[in-house]
Amino acid sequence: MFDRDFEWSELVRFASYPGPEATLGVVSGRRRQGKTFLLDALCRATGGFFFAASEATETESLRQFGAALARFEQRPVPYRFAHWEEAVEALMAVAAPGGPPVVVVLDEFPFLARTSPELPSLLQRALGPQARREVGPVRLLLCGSALSFMGALLAGTAPLRGRASLELIVPTLDFRLAAGFWGIEDPRLALLVNSVLGGTPAYGREFVLGDAPADLDDFGPWVVRNVLNPGRPLFREARFLLAEEPDLRDTALYHGVLAAIAQGNHTRGGIAGFLGRKSTDLGHALTVLEDTGMILREPDAFHRKRSAYRVAEPILTFYHALMRPEWSDLERPGQGTAVWERSGTTFRSKVVGPHFEQVCRTWARWYAGPETLGGLRGRIGSGTVPDPAARTGHELDLAVFGRDDQGRESLLAIGEAKWNDVMGRAHLRRLEHIRDLLRAREGVTLAERPRLLCFSGAGFTDELRALAEKDPAVQLVGLDRLYAGT
Known part of the structure; x- marks a missing residue:
């Protein structure tokens, strides 16, 4: 297990809750993030029941569920459920009233609910106040990768609204964690790999059989043999x-x-x-x-x-x-x-360039310190700043907002990100010009000395480095600082 300490601790807390009543938890996240791995490990650790649904008709799903539940209870004959009402009743009986908690996982729950729309309502009734005297401490976890469905499961007037005591989203690994997961120490190589595959754990294990690029020279051949290869799963x-x-x-x-x-x-x-x-x-x-x-x-x-x-x-x-x-x-x-x-030009301009900008915003949001940003950050984004005199607009890769002493939102920092350009004085002048435009604009309050952040994947000129050493308002962020600094 890699960097899932928070998710694991929440699952353990839910599973070990000593209360006598049945409880509900919902686990979601994009595919290939390790949700099934976590929940299967939880069931193995606690002796719980794990059922992985498949795309099947209601009758077939009931047959599969009945066979799995019978195996869990070590019954010699599978259950023969005619409908889900019977199945839910048997499921909620796996924990005896007054007995120890039992973890129950229904993985890929959307597959079941799509062919049996009444299932959430049946679970609501089984978890309701009227059933609490009859149901033991079942720790029921519903898991799914269909984000729109899982998000609606507990929303609005949905049957299970207000029933869940755990709502856990398993996220993709961010760029720093992904580098650690792949075991890549060169920050430039780590970002290149991240721009292609992101932080999905399965892509670094099963999908490439542990094949990571050896160095920068191996990056292109690695893409060819793993992503552009019609014989590999990443191809489709x-x-x-x-x-x-x-x-x-x-x-x-x-x-x-x-x-x-x-x-x-x-x-x-x-x-x-x-x-x-x-x-x-x-x-x-x-x-x-x-x-x-x-x-x-x-x-x-x-x-x-x-x-x-x-x-x-x-x-x-x-x-x-x-x-x-x-x-x-x-x-x-x-x-x-x-x-x-x-496709080299396309890769640099359409793939790694925009991805580098997004990584810089992620760094500013989660890793940059107050001394770098000029204060405690609030919201972070990008945008366009109009230039009335030049009759144009300037795209800004990064804008960091915080709060002043009166609680008003103020602009702490602005930044520009260039993946393949050595940044120099001209890039800083552009940021200074945008800062002046914002200072003259109504509705935007600037900090006393807004930080000017220069992000580069190719380095900085000696002139710009000298300016940054003299002026703390000028911050230079290269790949080493992105992956290890604040």
């Missing part, structure tokens, strides 16, 4: 991620939206233009992709009514930016090297 993973989501029916449209964003179209209008559709036609598709965790909608830091859409999973960006346009060639074995060699 991006397609399967969409196919596995039950709410995504018009997959051509959703692939088109993801492709538009991966190509650099981050506004609704830009996405619509890329697809040749009206902006109003994309509302539902964008909402569904956001609900399923495929994309993120980030409000503009300076215009709350504007938003930028970004692909949440790096492998989706890599697929739609680099693989999908070359799919006919890639499906033919042996063409991965040629595709990779002619």
Whole structure:
């Protein structure tokens, strides 16, 4: 188990709760994050019952469930449940009233509820006050990867609303944790790998059989042999991620939206233009992709009514930016090297460049100290700053807001991120100009000395380093500092 201490401690606390009543917990998260591994380990450690549902009819699911429950109870004959009401009654009887708690896990719960919509209501009744005198201390955990379904399970007027005492989301590993998981010490190599596969644990184990790039020179060959290779599971993973989501029916449209964003179209209008559709036609598709965790909608830091859409999973960006346009060639074995060699510019501009910007925002949110940001950070984002005199707008990769002594929001820092550029005095002048534009703008309060953050994956000029040594308001953040500094 790698860096799941918090999740494990919450599961153990839930499983060992000594109360006599039955309790409910919900565990969710994107696929391949290790949810099943955690819950299976919990059942093994506590002697609990684990049932992994599959895509099946109600009758078949009941048959599978009855056989699994009988094995757990060491019954010689499987249960023959006619409907889920009987199955839930038997399930809640695995813990005797007054006896020790028993962990029960229903993994891939959305598969069961899709063919048996009454199941949440049956569980609600089994967990309700009227049943407490008859039910023992069952510790029931429902798990699923369909984020929209799992999010709605406890929301609004849903039957299980207010019943759960645990609501745990198993996240993907961030860029620092991913480097540790892969065992990569070179920060540039770690970020390159992260820009392709993100922090999904399964991608670093089962999907590549532990194959990590040996060094920077091996990165390209590693991509070719593991991601651009039609004989490896990562080759079709991006397609399967969409196919596995039950709410995504018009997959051509959703692939088109993801492709538009991966190509650099981050506004609704830009996405619509890329697809040749009206902006109003994309509302539902964008909402569904956001609900399923495929994309993120980030409000503009300076215009709350504007938003930028970004692909949440790096492998989706890599697929739609680099693989999908070359799919006919890639499906033919042996063409991965040629595709990779002619896609260098695309990889730098559409994949690793935007990913580097996102990593810089993540660093500012979770790792940068108050002395770096100029105070305690509140919200963090990116945005566009209008320049009326030049009749243009300046894109800002990072904006950090905090609170002043009167509790008012103030701008603590602004930053620019360049993956492949050595940053110099010209980059700092641009930030100084944007800072002056913001200072003159109504509705934006600046800290006394806003920090100017320069992020670079290629380094800094001696002139810029000398300026930063003299002025603490100028902060230089290279790859070493991203991965090990504050």
